[in-house]
Amino acid sequence: TDSSVSKLSVISQREKVLNAIGALSRSPSKNISQEDILKLFDKYFYSMIQQEVHEGLIGHMLQQMTGWCSRLTSVNQTLTDFFKKGLEQKTSTAVTRTAYLQCMLATYK
Known part of the structure; x- marks a missing residue:
């Protein structure tokens, strides 16, 4: 299904699926x-990233999105609104903001 990645309950499973998605970008x-x-x-990235609570996985998702x-x-x-919203979230940490900024650098090169 369309949301099968977000239904994977083990973080390592989600990371592997995201690695595959990121590899396709290359x-x-x-x-x-x-x-x-x-x-x-x-269809995939915006909602997954906004729903995720694990800081490391958010960074990993954004890293794969960067490709x-x-x-x-x-x-x-x-996409511009997605970046703005991500940077303005009260729950954003330095790690997630850095990942958003790196993704933005690749986007607006």
Whole structure:
């Protein structure tokens, strides 16, 4: 299902699935459109990151998302709002804010 990654209860299982998603971003294929990447974010990353409470896993999710962000040549408002919301969360720590900033650097290069 669409939310199967978030249903994995063991952190190490989620990390492995996220590693695979991140590895796909390094695929030499040029057939992945900007629109497809942004849909991937909207369908999987945004909600997973916002629902996650484990600081290390949030950082890992953002790290995997960074690989996809580096492939973008344009950015939509939804992604910009996602970054803004993540940085403004009261529960954000220095670790998660740093991960958001690294992802933003790859996005707005």
